[in-house]
Amino acid sequence: MTIHKVGGKVLVEFPIKLLGKDMMLTSSIEDISDNGEGVVGQFAGYALPFRFTRLDSTLQARIFLTDKPLNNSSETNWNQAIERSNAGGVYGSFKIKAYTPDSTAVVVDMTPLFMEYSPYTTPFASIGGNSFYGLISRTHEYKKECSLLKDVDAFDNNIVVTCDLGFIENQYLFGAFKVIPGDTKVSVTTNKMLMLLPEEPMQPRLADPRLGVSFMKVSQVESDRKGLDHTFYTKRWRVEPVDEAAHRRGETVEVKKPIVFYMDTLMPKAWKPYIKEGIEAWNEAFKKIGFKNVIRVMDFPKDDPDFNANNIKYSTIRYAPLWLDIQNSMHVDPRTGEILNASLYVYDGLMSSLKANRILTTMAADPSVRTNHFSEEMMGEMIRSVIMREAGINLGLVYNVGASAVYPVDSLRSPSFTRKHGLSPSVMDYVPCNYIAQPGDVEKGVRMVPGGELGEYDYYVIKWLYEPIPMASTPKDEFATLDRWIREGRTNPNYTFGKMPYYYYDPRCFAGDLGDDHLKALEYAVNNLKIAVRNFYDWYAEGDEDLTFRSQLYNMLRNQLKKRINDVSVNLGGFYQMEAFSTEKEPSYVVVPGAIQKAAVKCMIDMAKDLAWLDNKAVEKELGIRNSNVDQIRSFILGTLTFRLKYVALGAEKGGDYSLAEYVDDIYKNVWDGTLKNRPLEKYEMELQKEFLGSVVASSTIATTAGNFTPQKGIVATGHEEAISSEVIDRKQLDLIREQFAVLPEKGINPEEQSGFYPMKQVVMPSDYVPVNYYFDMLFKIQNLLKGAVTKSSGETKSHYEYLLYKINKMLADK
Numbered sequence: 086m087t088i089h090k091v092g093g094k095v096l097v098e099f100p101i102k103l104l105g106k107d108m109m110l111t112s113s114i115e116d117i118s119d120n121g122e123g124v125v126g127q128f129a130g131y132a133l134p135f136r137f138t139r140l141d142s143t144l145q146a147r148i149f150l151t152d153k154p155l156n157n158s159s160e161t162n163w164n165q166a167i168e169r170s171n172a173g174g175v176y177g178s179f180k181i182k183a184y185t186p187d188s189t190a191v192v193v194d195m196t197p198l199f200m201e202y203s204p205y206t207t208p209f210a211s212i213g214g215n216s217f218y219g220l221i222s223r224t225h226e227y228k229k230e231c232s233l234l235k236d237v238d239a240f241d242n243n244i245v246v247t248c249d250l251g252f253i254e255n256q257y258l259f260g261a262f263k264v265i266p267g268d269t270k271v272s273v274t275t276n277k278m279l280m281l282l283p284e285e286p287m288q289p290r291l292a293d294p295r296l297g298v299s300f301m302k303v304s305q306v307e308s309d310r311k312g313l314d315h316t317f318y319t320k321r322w323r324v325e326p327v328d329e330a331a332h333r334r335g336e337t338v339e340v341k342k343p344i345v346f347y348m349d350t351l352m353p354k355a356w357k358p359y360i361k362e363g364i365e366a367w368n369e370a371f372k373k374i375g376f377k378n379v380i381r382v383m384d385f386p387k388d389d390p391d392f393n394a395n396n397i398k399y400s401t402i403r404y405a406p407l408w409l410d411i412q413n414s415m416h417v418d419p420r421t422g423e424i425l426n427a428s429l430y431v432y433d434g435l436m437s438s439l440k441a442n443r444i445l446t447t448m449a450a451d452p453s454v455r456t457n458h459f460s461e462e463m464m465g466e467m468i469r470s471v472i473m474r475e476a477g478i479n480l481g482l483v484y485n486v487g488a489s490a491v492y493p494v495d496s497l498r499s500p501s502f503t504r505k506h507g508l509s510p511s512v513m514d515y516v517p518c519n520y521i522a523q524p525g526d527v528e529k530g531v532r533m534v535p536g537g538e539l540g541e542y543d544y545y546v547i548k549w550l551y552e553p554i555p556m557a558s559t560p561k562d563e564f565a566t567l568d569r570w571i572r573e574g575r576t577n578p579n580y581t582f583g584k585m586p587y588y589y590y591d592p593r594c595f596a597g598d599l600g601d602d603h604l605k606a607l608e609y610a611v612n613n614l615k616i617a618v619r620n621f622y623d624w625y626a627e628g629d630e631d632l633t634f635r636s637q638l639y640n641m642l643r644n645q646l647k648k649r650i651n652d653v654s655v656n657l658g659g660f661y662q663m664e665a666f667s668t669e670k671e672p673s674y675v676v677v678p679g680a681i682q683k684a685a686v687k688c689m690i691d692m693a694k695d696l697a698w699l700d701n702k703a704v705e706k707e708l709g710i711r712n713s714n715v716d717q718i719r720s721f722i723l724g725t726l727t728f729r730l731k732y733v734a735l736g737a738e739k740g741g742d743y744s745l746a747e748y749v750d751d752i753y754k755n756v757w758d759g760t761l762k763n764r765p766l767e768k769y770e771m772e773l774q775k776e777f778l779g780s781v782v783a784s785s786t787i788a789t790t791a792g793n794f795t796p797q798k799g800i801v802a803t804g805h806e807e808a809i810s811s812e813v814i815d816r817k818q819l820d821l822i823r824e825q826f827a828v829l830p831e832k833g834i835n836p837e838e839q840s841g842f843y844p845m846k847q848v849v850m851p852s853d854y855v856p857v858n859y860y861f862d863m864l865f866k867i868q869n870l871l872k873g874a875v876t877k878s879s880g881e882t883k884s885h886y887e888y889l890l891y892k893i894n895k896m897l898a899d900k
Contacts, residue, residue, distance in 0.1 A: 086279075087190070088244045090237045095199055095246055096182075098190040099137065099144060107282040108135040109425075110198075111416060112208045113395045115247060115274040121214030122223070122254065122271055124430055126349065126394055126403035128414045129210035135279070136173060142181045144193050147173030148205070149419075154304040154313060157561075163306060199246040199277040200234060202227035208250065208275040210414070214407045215256060222260045225271070226253040235274065240396060243280035250275055276395045280425075283323075287423040290550070291560045292317040295571050295664040297485045297513060297582045298550055299415075299478075301422050318422035318560070320415065321481040324371070324379060324551050333555060337377050344380045344480075347394060352404040352431070359465040360402060360431065362537070363472030367480060370539055370547035380476075400479070402429045410435040411471065413478050427479035429472075439467040443534070444638070445645050446520040448624065449613035451527045455624040457634070470535040473512040477543065481550055487583015488514040488542055490593035494600035494609070497521040500530035507536030508599060510579035511543050515596035520645075521609045524616065541579040572669065582664075590732070591662045592655040592677065603652040604681075604688050610649045615698050617642055622704045636708045643699065643714045647721055650692065654725045656685040657748070658732025660739070676736045679743030683751060686726070690755035693722040693773050715769075719776050726752055727780040730859075749863060752777075757867070760874050766882045778889060781863050782896065868893050 087098040111132040114123045123129050134149045153171040156163050179193035207225065215221060231251025238245045252271045256264040292300035299320040306313055325341045326332035346364055348357060361382040371379040382402070386392045394401050397416060409432045416426040440459055448454050453463070478484070488511035496502040497519060509516045516535040527533055549570050557563040574580040583594035592603060600606045621638055629635050656677050665671035696715040705711060734745045756777045759766045766774075871890040878886060 086239060086244050088237045088239050088246075090234065093196070093234050094194055095196045095234065095237060096192060097195045097244070098185055098192055100190045101139075102189070103281070104137055104139055106136065106284075107420060108137070108279055109133065109282055109416070109419070110135055110206070110277070110279050111397055112206065112278060113276045113397065114208055115276055115395050117274070118272040119215070119254075119269070120405050120407050123209050123213055123273065124403065124405035124407060124432070126401055126428070127210060127412075127430055128397060128416060128426060128428055130207045131205050132416045132419075133176075133205055134419045135176070139181075139191075144179045144181055144191060145175050146177040146179070146198060148176040149173045154306055157305045157307050167306070196234070198279075200232065200248055202229075202250065206277070208273050210412075212412070214409050215254075220258065221264065222257045224255050224257075226255075227251075228253060231270075231272070238393070240391070240393075240398065243278050243397060245393075245396060246277045248275060248277065249273075278397050280397055282418050282420065282425075283423065286418065287323045287421045288558075289318040289421045289560050290321065291564055291567065292319045293549075293567060293571060295582065295666075296549055297483045297546060297584075299481045299483050301417065301419070316560075319481060319550060320417050320422045320424055321550050322424045322427075324376060326376065326553070329553075332375050332553070335375065337372060337375050340376050340379050343378060344400070346380070346382050346400050346402050346429070346479075347386075347392075348382055348384050348402045349394070349404045350385045352402065355461050355465075356431070356468055359468040360472050363469040364402075364429075364476040366469075366473050366537065366539060367476055367543075367547070370544045371551065373544055374548050374552040376551075380480075397426050400426050400428050402431060405430060405432050407432040408434040408437075410438045411475055413475060415479065424479075424481060429475055429479060431472075435468070435471070436464065439464065439471065441641065443467060443518050444625075445617075445641055446518040446613075447522065447527075447533050448621065449616035450519075450522045450524050451533050453527075457625060457628050466534055466537060467518075469537050470512065470516070473537075473539070474515075477513050480547070482513055482543075482546055484515065484585060484596070485511045485513040485542060485582050486515065486585050486594045486596045487581045487591075488540070488579075489516050489599050490583065490595075490601055491578050491581050492600060494521055494602045494605045497600055498523065498526050498531060498609075500526075500532075503532035504530065507538065507540060508532065509535065510540040510581075512536075512539060513543065513546075517597050517599065519599070520613060520649075521599055521606060523609060523612060541577065542581070545574055545577075545580050568666075575669070575671075584662075584664075589655070590660045592652065592659045593661065595652050595655065597648065598652045603649075603656065604684055607649045607653055607688065607692075611646070611692075614642060614646055618699060618701050622701070622707070632708055635704075639701075639704065639708060639714075643718060646699065646718060650689060650718070650722060651725070653685050653688055654729060656681050657726070657729040658682070658734070658736040658741075660736065674739070676739055676741030676743075679741065679747070682733070682736075682741075682743045682748070686748065686751045687755060689722050689726060690752065690773075693719045693776075694769055697769065716772070719773060723773070723776040723780050727783075745859075749859075753863070753866070757870060760870060760886075763874070763877050765878070765880065766885060771882075771885045774885075774889065778867060778893075781860055781867070782893075864893065868897075 086100065086103070089096040089098075109132050111128060112130055113128045114125055116125055117123055136147050136149070138145045138147060149171070154167055156167055177195075177198050179195055179198075181191045181193055183192040184190070185192070209223070209225060212219060213223075215223060228251040232249060234246070234248050236247040238247075250273050252273070254269045254271045255267040258264060289303075292298055300317040301320060302315055303318055304313060304315045322344050323342060324344075326338045327341050328336075328338050332338045348360065352360070364382050365380055368378065368380050371377070385394055392399070394403075411432060412430045414426075414428050414430070415424060417424050443459070443463070444454055474484075489509040491510055492502075492506065492508070496506075497508060498521060503519070507516075508519055512535065518535070519531065519533045522531045522533060549567065554563045554566050557566070581593075583591065585594065585596065593601075598606070618639075621642065622635055625635055625638060659677035659682075660674040661677065662674045663671055665673060696718055699714045699718060730745065730748070733743065733748045737744045754761065756773055759770050760774075868890065871886050871893070875883060875886045875890060
């Protein structure tokens with residue numbers, strides 16, 4: 086196409102030969118008034134598939150919002166029916182104003198296509214700094230009077246229209262509470278790009294739910310005996326050998342079109358070598374399947390006048406001063422899954438998150454991190470590791486949260502094992518630093534951070550995704566080979582793939598955990614946390630005169646414990662889940678054995694009883710008034726045990742050997758151990774019984790919350806209850822809420838990339854799955870226990886029982 090800017094209009098000479106060709110409309114951000122809405126260089130918003138048709142003197146832009154079915158049958162006469170039934174909706178019509186002298190092109194005014202706004206053409210990503218990982222929803226009202234056309238340009242396969250767009254933006258916490266002040270003016274310079282998709286489509290490869298690959302859904306018709314169905318294609322780059330014969334002979338060859346990532350000139354100089362190493366590390370996996378120099382990282386070229394980092398034809402690595410850590414974007418050919426652009430956005434917040442993770446997880450075992458001044462090498466090895474993971478996403482892989490649950494816990498304290506195998510068999514997991522390692526281990530040579538090399542799983546999945554399969558002329562022809570590779574891989578536990586949506590059910594599929602035994606891992610983690618709580622105040626005093634860092638660190642240490650307890654809790658009513666075809670004769674799930682569930686209950690209640698170490702009273706006097714860490718964690722444990730009741734019930738129903746009655750009885754015996762043995766109670770036992778009884782009362786519907794029984798602790802007590810009870814919330818309150826959220830979700834990614842296929846449909850358990858009368862029975866059981874205990878006790882213990890009994894009697898009487 087030839088494109089002209091005439092005044093405020095975009096005139097296009099549209100070649101007749103491009104009618105009916107597959108195109109895509111997308112955009113990138115050139116500059117913006119608020120990088121919390123989007124960052125410079127970000128390919129954001131939607132990628133819209135377009136085709137242009139001509140009707141008399143009108144050129145029509147047709148948009149295809151749903152995938153067009155493929156005719157994979159022998160019935161060629163179905164093609165016409167498919168075409169007529171999927172003609173695409175007319176997104177815009179353009180009056181033909183003239184023909185070129187040779188009549189090979191028509192001239193149209195395409196200004197509305199680029200300058201008018203719709204939700205489909207938004208330049209803003211759904212997840213950004215201002216969205217707080219999805220806690221905030223944003224609305225953008227387009228202001229046409231604040232928008233103008235800036236420039237136009239043309240390249241070999243796309244045209245670009247640069248325009249300044251104005252918006253009024255509002256934010257809503259949880260989609261309901263307006264953040265004030267609202268009506269924020271946002272201006273963005275965006276490059277709207279209309280690009281031609283590859284003339285010769287790449288041969289797709291069928292995706293498989295048993296492996297961690299990104300996918301796209303495609304409808305198809307296979308036979309007259311089977312209705313409209315769907316299949317899944319992988320998202321992958323077109324990696325083809327320059328010499329196919331040599332590659333088949335087993336030689337390592339170059340590829341026709343290397344995957345090139347261009348790095349921002351604004352990227353901090355100290356980060357650049359580690360980012361380059363992290364991305365190019367994947368070349369080792371491609372070398373295993375006969376390809377060399379597949380992935381290249383280059384700086385923005387200084388002397389190439391045709392280079393434009395904001396053009397969709399270039400995959401980039403961009404930097405932005407934003408509190409987030411890292412994000413990806415990917416644009417694929419909607420016909421085949423070929424990756425056309427996969428860019429990476431590295432934010433300034435990455436450094437603080439990496440440093441915090443290293444400090445929190447390893448300060449007790451590694452003296453080198455007891456400082457606020459990390460060396461470039463220390464930061465570099467962590468940067469390289471996280472970039473390797475995100476580069477995997479840009480190659481068509483998805484996160485594999487099951488990988489880090491493969492290695493035995495004690496192996497992570499072995500110098501030889503960790504040096505050879507790292508902390509996980511895959512860089513695609515959210516692998517934390519080594520919180521298993523104990524004091525003295527680092528001096529022996531135990532690795533403390535994830536390695537800078539790919540794991541066994543990573544080589545395996547690259548082979549599956551990219552190795553050519555000779556003589557296969559259709560995706561279906563490849564299936565037997567791809568299926569065989571997966572079945573052969575079943576014998577190697579290091580090839581395990583775990584999906585993120587399993588985290589409520591499968592204790593092996595947690596982001597940020599380590600090792601195959603959460604209970605043992607918790608023991609090691611607690612040992613380290615005890616040391617950290619006692620010493621962090623002195624270790625991090627330098628440069629922290631206002632106590633800001635140490636105050637945050639104290640809260641984060643509590644939340645580290647909460648994460649580890651959460652890991653253990655998913656064993657309660659948990660299911661080991663597995664993607665398998667019926668011919669593999671593998672169960673789709675196995676309920677976590679009752680012995681492990683029973684041990685998890687005891688572990689959690691023992692933890693609730695022994696939390697005195699978590700409050701550092703001397704330090705708290707320096708840090709100011711705050712809620713007790715002990716109270717918050719104890720509330721969390723008891724609330725979690727109550728929350729898991731319905732999962733335990735489901736597990737028992739699905740064949741598990743741990744019944745709901747046994748679960749409740751185990752909790753009961755552990756919580757009321759001192760009462761059942763008729764001995765004076767320690768203070769922590771009294772607090773535990775109050776918390777537990779509060780949870781039972783809330784679940785029995787006698788009271789709507791446990792707060793009606795025992796003073797509410799945690800986030801509500803800080804004033805947030807008042808903040809979110811009205812229709813508006815100001816930004817200072819929003820920042821406070823964000824700080825005090827125990828665990829924010831992982832960075833925003835769409836469901837396809839989370840799971841590698843659609844997330845497992847969550848089992849819908851009715852609210853009365855565990856009947857309310859079950860809690861009533863427990864309440865009466867406790868009431869009877871207390872009646873007997875009052876007469877046998879004395880002193881503070883007796884007063885405690887009298888108080889509990891009075892509260893129960895009063896609530897029952899009120900009901």
